Amino acid sequence: MIDGESFLAALNMLFSSPLPWLIVIPGILIGLVFGAIPGLQISMAMAVFLPMTLYMDFMQAMLFLTAIFTGGAFGGSIPAILMNIPGTSSSIATTFDGYPMSRRGEHNVALGVALGASCIGVIVGYSILFLLISPISEIVLKVGPAEMVAVSLWGIMLIGALSSRSLLKGVISGLAGLLVATVGFGEAGVARGTFGSAYLIDGIPVIPAMIGMFAASELFRLARENYLVKQDAARRVSIRQVLAGFRQSLARPWIVLRGSLIGVFVGAVPGVGSSVANLLSYTAAKRSSSEPDSFGRGNSDGIVASESANSTSEAGSIATLLALGIPGGAATAVMLGAFAMHNITGGPQFIREETDVVYAIILANFGQAFLLIALGLVVVPLLAHVVKVPMTYLVPSVLALVTFGSFGLTGDLTGPVTVLVFSIVGWAFRRYGYSVPAAVVGLLLGDMTESSLIYTYQISGGQWSYLLERPIALLILGLLFASLFGRRLIGLLMPKTSR
Amino acid sequence: MSKLAGPTRTNTAGDLVVLAVLAACVVFYCVDAIRASRDVLNLILVLPLSVAAFALCLAQFLITLRETRVRGSATALREEPAAEEPASARQGTESFADVFRVVGLFAFYVLTLPWLGFDIGTCLFLAAFLWLHGERRWSRLLGYSIGFGFLMALFFSRMLPYPMPMLLLGAA
Numbered sequence: 001m002i003d004g005e006s007f008l009a010a011l012n013m014l015f016s017s018p019l020p021w022l023i024v025i026p027g028i029l030i031g032l033v034f035g036a037i038p039g040l041q042i043s044m045a046m047a048v049f050l051p052m053t054l055y056m057d058f059m060q061a062m063l064f065l066t067a068i069f070t071g072g073a074f075g076g077s078i079p080a081i082l083m084n085i086p087g088t089s090s091s092i093a094t095t096f097d098g099y100p101m102s103r104r105g106e107h108n109v110a111l112g113v114a115l116g117a118s119c120i121g122v123i124v125g126y127s128i129l130f131l132l133i134s135p136i137s138e139i140v141l142k143v144g145p146a147e148m149v150a151v152s153l154w155g156i157m158l159i160g161a162l163s164s165r166s167l168l169k170g171v172i173s174g175l176a177g178l179l180v181a182t183v184g185f186g187e188a189g190v191a192r193g194t195f196g197s198a199y200l201i202d203g204i205p206v207i208p209a210m211i212g213m214f215a216a217s218e219l220f221r222l223a224r225e226n227y228l229v230k231q232d233a234a235r236r237v238s239i240r241q242v243l244a245g246f247r248q249s250l251a252r253p254w255i256v257l258r259g260s261l262i263g264v265f266v267g268a269v270p271g272v273g274s275s276v277a278n279l280l281s282y283t284a285a286k287r288s289s290s291e292p293d294s295f296g297r298g299n300s301d302g303i304v305a306s307e308s309a310n311s312t313s314e315a316g317s318i319a320t321l322l323a324l325g326i327p328g329g330a331a332t333a334v335m336l337g338a339f340a341m342h343n344i345t346g347g348p349q350f351i352r353e354e355t356d357v358v359y360a361i362i363l364a365n366f367g368q369a370f371l372l373i374a375l376g377l378v379v380v381p382l383l384a385h386v387v388k389v390p391m392t393y394l395v396p397s398v399l400a401l402v403t404f405g406s407f408g409l410t411g412d413l414t415g416p417v418t419v420l421v422f423s424i425v426g427w428a429f430r431r432y433g434y435s436v437p438a439a440v441v442g443l444l445l446g447d448m449t450e451s452s453l454i455y456t457y458q459i460s461g462g463q464w465s466y467l468l469e470r471p472i473a474l475l476i477l478g479l480l481f482a483s484l485f486g487r488r489l490i491g492l493l494m495p496k497t498s499r
Numbered sequence: 500m501s502k503l504a505g506p507t508r509t510n511t512a513g514d515l516v517v518l519a520v521l522a523a524c525v526v527f528y529c530v531d532a533i534r535a536s537r538d539v540l541n542l543i544l545v546l547p548l549s550v551a552a553f554a555l556c557l558a559q560f561l562i563t564l565r566e567t568r569v570r571g572s573a574t575a576l577r578e579e580p581a582a583e584e585p586a587s588a589r590q591g592t593e594s595f596a597d598v599f600r601v602v603g604l605f606a607f608y609v610l611t612l613p614w615l616g617f618d619i620g621t622c623l624f625l626a627a628f629l630w631l632h633g634e635r636r637w638s639r640l641l642g643y644s645i646g647f648g649f650l651m652a653l654f655f656s657r658m659l660p661y662p663m664p665m666l667l668l669g670a671a
Contacts, residue, residue, distance in 0.1 A: 166559070168555055168558060168559045168562065169559060171555060172521065172552060172555045172556060172559065175548050175551055175552040175555070176521060176524075176525075176552060178544070178548055179528060179545065179548050179549065179552065182544060182545055183528070186540070186545075187540050188536050188538045188540040188541035190536040190538075190541055191535060192531055192532040192535050192541070192545065193527075193528045193531050193532065219601075220601045220602060220605075221598070223598075223601045223632065224594075392628075392629060392633065392634060393629070393643065395601070395628070396629065397625070397647060399605055399624075399628075400608075400621045400624060400647070400648070400651060401651065403609060403612075403617075403621075404617065404621075404651055404652075404655045407617070407655070408655060408659050411661045413609075413612060413664075416609045416612060417610075419609070420606055423602070423605070424602060427598065427602075428517055431510070432510065432513060432514045432517045433514075434517075449544065450543070450544040453543050453544050454540050
């Protein structure tokens with residue numbers, strides 16, 4: 001399974017000169033900054049710095065870009081924990097428990113837990129990738145559009161059922177998100193729900209809508225409060241507590257391992273990957289916990305589950321890129337650009353012929369995880385000072401920041417207007433008990449769900465029997481059904497069996 | 500995860516309004532999609548989702564009404580005033596006036612960006628927000644608004660590959 005000769009060549013490639021490592025540190029810092037600023041995306045950071053890789057050899061370019069990826073995966077958790085703003089779509093589940101911990105004054109611990117889970121997740125994820133890169137690529141090839149529809153529906157319904165006390169309202173939120181995502185030109189070449197506006201022809205800008213629903217709506221609510229953390233004593237920044245949080249994540253090896261496995265395998269599915277992996281891992285942690293009710297109220301296990309999955313989904317998406325040459329998301333699409341700039345084509349042949357380079361990329365990520373620990377322990381306490389900023393200053397500053405960021409995402413005023421509209425929608429959703437996370441995940445996956453459903457229809461010729469030939473899709477649909485109605489069914493069956 | 504309580508008497512009306520708006524939007528969107536094209540490829544996802552969403556909205560509407568009626572009769576039996584419900588049991592405890600003030604200011608900021616630009620617009624938004632929330636120290640109010648506003652405008656105008664609307668920095 002492991003090619004010893006290529007392994008030694010990879011080690012030689014990485015450690016014969018310190019040069020490759022010198023670009024890793026700025027890469028991680030860039031990723032941390034872009035991940036931590038709402039509105040700036042990891043893919044944007046990689047795209048902005050992609051031209052720099054022209055002056056690097058392929059190995060250095062990959063180290064630099066994966067370092068941005070690694071830093072950004074953790075960076076996204078910082079605003080998720082401190083401000084309830086998922087810096088990236090893969091940090092959605094981190095907000096569920098990270099933000100309540102911050103409001104309780106446990107922001108240092110929460111950030112430490114996120115840092116620990118992210119770093120261990122990267123190590124575990126790339127270890128799995130190192131051992132299983134070929135089988136993973138074979139499994140990914142078996143995932144067709146029918147499976148992708150099933151996975152995205154499962155993710156949306158699951159989070160809808162989890163994040164709202166009312167199952168109906170959770171599911172309505174998810175369906176609403178999916179529908180909104182289909183606004184604009186569809187696969188049939190006609191525009192829907194655009195009100196005749198040219199701005200809506202390309203659909204609703206998803207990331208500004210996500211920022212509006214998560215962040216701005218929460219900021220409206222916080223505007224009258226004095227500080228993010230109410231108690232004076234709880235607002236202090238403590239490196240000791242960050243380290244305590246880091247140790248907490250080490251004490252949860254099973255949650256990390258499960259999250260990492262989910263992250264690698266779900267992350268490898270193009271288009272679905274990291275957005276769903278963190279939610280599935282969170283759900284699994286909640287279901288297996290002895291205190292499921294504490295999830296969503298500041299249970300650090302929720303952060304461990306989410307962060308271990310989203311950092312390993314990076315490994316999964318890189319597996320797809322290396323093994324099949326298919327980018328799993330925007331960030332890996334930029335990496336594919338780096339491949340093209342260096343005249344390299346990913347795919348089975350690349351893995352066969354350039355095994356040493358593949359191993360070097362994987363091994364470099366182990367090193368990046370350790371560097372992230374060191375850099376994170378320096379950066380996190382600095383960023384934790386945000387809890388000391390009075391809300392009078394924090395709220396308008398973050399609102400202005402997301403306005404700039406959303407303009408950056410769309411290139412025109414559609415972004416800021418989308419933030420405004422969806423912040424009001426998000427506020428109404430929160431106030432009346434709908435699930436904002438389910439609506440956001442629906443928004444993120446709606447486009448992919450529709451195109452996958454169309455491909456399934458075209459492949460099957462409209463025959464339902466086609467589903468019977470897709471056991472993985474059936475299994476996922478079964479899991480979806482069980483997630484929604486499993487407990488009720490068991491509840492209905494239990495009295496009969498006890499009689 | 501925001502754990503929110505079920506509907507209560509204090510905001511049942513709002514809850515029903517949100518449901519009605521959601522259902523109306525779903526119906527409008529579905530009709531618009533059908534009007535655009537009856538092709539299977541156009542409706543393959545939109546139609547079943549719309550039907551499901553509308554049916555669930557209707558079901559939730561009826562559940563909310565029933566819960567309100569049950570709660571109403573229970574309260575009548577207990578003869579307890581509505582105001583005695585614990586605040587923690589309510590879904591949204593923030594006042595409408597506070598939220599509308601912030602939303603209004605944010606909307607003004609976003610919608611006037613084409614004229615005021617990101618530089619002046621941001622400075623004015625920050626200053627107005629600080630003033631409305633009790634900041635009366637002019638040095639801080641102006642210093643922070645101008646400093647933060649221009650710093651952000653400069654940073655993003657240098658970072659982004661396309662021109663941003665600016666009133667002063669654009670002319671510089």
